[in-house]
Amino acid sequence: MSQHYPALLVIVPLLSALLISAAGWLNKRLCFPIAVAALSVAAFSSVGLLLRVLDEKVVLYKLGGWSPPWGIAYSVDYLNGLVLVVVSVVALLNLIATQRNVEQEFSEKIGAFYTLYILFVTGLLGIVVTGDAFNLYVLLEIASLTGYGLIAMGENRAPLATLNYLYMGTIGASFYLLGIGYLYIVTGSLNMADISAILPSLYESKTVLAAFVICIVGVWLKMAFFPLHAWLPNAYTYAPSAVSSLIAPLMTKVIIYVMIRLMLTVFTPKYVFGTLNVSDSIVWIAVIAIVMGAILALGQRNLKKMLTYIIVAEVGYMVGGAWLGNRAGMTGAILHIANDALMTLCVFLVVGNIVYKVKGYAFEDLKGLFRKMPFTMGAFVVGALSIIGVPPTCGFFSKWYLISGAIQAGHYGFMVALLFSSLVNVILFFRVIEISYYEPFEDHHGQESHPGKIAEAPLTMLVPLLIVAAGLVVVGVYTGDIVNHIIEFAIPKEIV
Amino acid sequence: MSDLIPFIVAKYNYWIYITLMMIGLYAMIAKNNLVKKIVGMNIFQTAIILFYVSIGAKKGATIPIIEHAHGNGHGSVSHTIDVAHYINPLPHVLMLTAIVVSVATLGVALALAIKVYNRHKTLEEDEIIDQIKGI
Numbered sequence: 001m002s003q004h005y006p007a008l009l010v011i012v013p014l015l016s017a018l019l020i021s022a023a024g025w026l027n028k029r030l031c032f033p034i035a036v037a038a039l040s041v042a043a044f045s046s047v048g049l050l051l052r053v054l055d056e057k058v059v060l061y062k063l064g065g066w067s068p069p070w071g072i073a074y075s076v077d078y079l080n081g082l083v084l085v086v087v088s089v090v091a092l093l094n095l096i097a098t099q100r101n102v103e104q105e106f107s108e109k110i111g112a113f114y115t116l117y118i119l120f121v122t123g124l125l126g127i128v129v130t131g132d133a134f135n136l137y138v139l140l141e142i143a144s145l146t147g148y149g150l151i152a153m154g155e156n157r158a159p160l161a162t163l164n165y166l167y168m169g170t171i172g173a174s175f176y177l178l179g180i181g182y183l184y185i186v187t188g189s190l191n192m193a194d195i196s197a198i199l200p201s202l203y204e205s206k207t208v209l210a211a212f213v214i215c216i217v218g219v220w221l222k223m224a225f226f227p228l229h230a231w232l233p234n235a236y237t238y239a240p241s242a243v244s245s246l247i248a249p250l251m252t253k254v255i256i257y258v259m260i261r262l263m264l265t266v267f268t269p270k271y272v273f274g275t276l277n278v279s280d281s282i283v284w285i286a287v288i289a290i291v292m293g294a295i296l297a298l299g300q301r302n303l304k305k306m307l308t309y310i311i312v313a314e315v316g317y318m319v320g321g322a323w324l325g326n327r328a329g330m331t332g333a334i335l336h337i338a339n340d341a342l343m344t345l346c347v348f349l350v351v352g353n354i355v356y357k358v359k360g361y362a363f364e365d366l367k368g369l370f371r372k373m374p375f376t377m378g379a380f381v382v383g384a385l386s387i388i389g390v391p392p393t394c395g396f397f398s399k400w401y402l403i404s405g406a407i408q409a410g411h412y413g414f415m416v417a418l419l420f421s422s423l424v425n426v427i428l429f430f431r432v433i434e435i436s437y438y439e440p441f442e443d444h445h446g447q448e449s450h451p452g453k454i455a456e457a458p459l460t461m462l463v464p465l466l467i468v469a470a471g472l473v474v475v476g477v478y479t480g481d482i483v484n485h486i487i488e489f490a491i492p493k494e495i496v
Numbered sequence: 497m498s499d500l501i502p503f504i505v506a507k508y509n510y511w512i513y514i515t516l517m518m519i520g521l522y523a524m525i526a527k528n529n530l531v532k533k534i535v536g537m538n539i540f541q542t543a544i545i546l547f548y549v550s551i552g553a554k555k556g557a558t559i560p561i562i563e564h565a566h567g568n569g570h571g572s573v574s575h576t577i578d579v580a581h582y583i584n585p586l587p588h589v590l591m592l593t594a595i596v597v598s599v600a601t602l603g604v605a606l607a608l609a610i611k612v613y614n615r616h617k618t619l620e621e622d623e624i625i626d627q628i629k630g631i
Binding site: 134137138141145149152157159160162163166167170171174177178181184185 | 541551
């Protein structure tokens, strides 16, 4: 059983997606339990895999028994073991927390919604677990196509925003495919480990350079790295709340994992930081990404849209950290994948709860919410503190690693950008907290309703949210263990 | 100049795929109609499929199946396998998957265009943006 975890991780959700689609016709009430069961199996296998990785370092699974350079292999090491756990746990928590949202927002389409949801998670898990460059492209497209479907289920402007996302996403994935094509021309292999073994003699080749540049630009498009970010805010804002709290934490983070995987495993740090001499300029682009993300977030009068611009800035954190080229920066980037997924999940779940109760997420809708929904807003404060980077929460620790990486690399621009963005986050979140704490609650006719009346979201939404909020602190407290036992081994020894 | 023409002719498959890709990209950026943009996107994807197919192709080569491997009886010469005579089928097989992906993407995109049309009663992007700003 346990030797089949890598396959179960992908196949169980994939088959249950079919099952859910069938159950949608028979009895809509069956869809949700099947989805929960499928993602529980995935979460269980990913935790089991991480434990195995801690013992065995690398878990290699040969699909169909074909050995790696020819067959497709799933390989799990410290890096994707950690990301797998994050993806499956976040997806499961969000599934449980948003059940009521889904019933409220599209009760007619529950079967279709959960089918797409599970397929999306299948795609993400597949991207993370696979050791084959072309297989990654196919799973990337599975995740993207289902993601488009999910986002398009949203309100008024959602279809147009999705269409813009679709253009950019398709260009990004096509660029990745093209880059893999160039790599295949020179190496004749698609297996990541095999490619990295063949490449060293070809480091000076122009084709390898072209492959690298095209692949990286492709993944930047997909992750909404600053100049290529234009599709993200609208798509994530107009998506249904159950979808934005799934896609916003996971999609960008998984693509950042893909970038780090390309840098560390496929092209090796020796090529990326040695032969190529571009890391400094890329960190500068990341600096611009962080500053622009923060400034654009300041201009929003709408909670959800403000959060999407914060994601743009956070992508800058991780890309910059990964390209600093030292151990602390890379540790910060990988740790931030996990932390940012949790933080983003926390704040987007809060938005989901607010939408469920208040039917809106503009700043005017937030008045008096602390009195109305004290637990939800309490979780929001924890999430906000974590995004700002206040010590006991996990956001502080990844930012600490990123900043110390910037100082070690002598890249003070990146350090200043990180501090600037933290300060802007303070303004952003305290503005929201001020509105929802001090201004009295108004109903839609402009009359002040009775203060002190609690109208909290139902328990099924509240409990997962509080678990996530507590998780932010717990992960923060155990950061040392995560770094020493997992991330330390995920980074190759060449990076010091 | 005299160097340029052999350079282009020798690698004509790459020039064709790049030209197609740029046509697709141009349509996606410059066209105002949503369906034209979607078709441009499809041309873009097709260009990459062409690229893969052309790197696997070879003039005068055959499929990688050994003919009469058993019981031929005319000496051992015909059994020797010369890789140069065979086409590498892998890029072509990969493109079967990529074609499926591109068809699925096209389907999703057109479905979204229908949704946009139902809501705004037009497929011209500038008119849709005017409508959104007007609301």
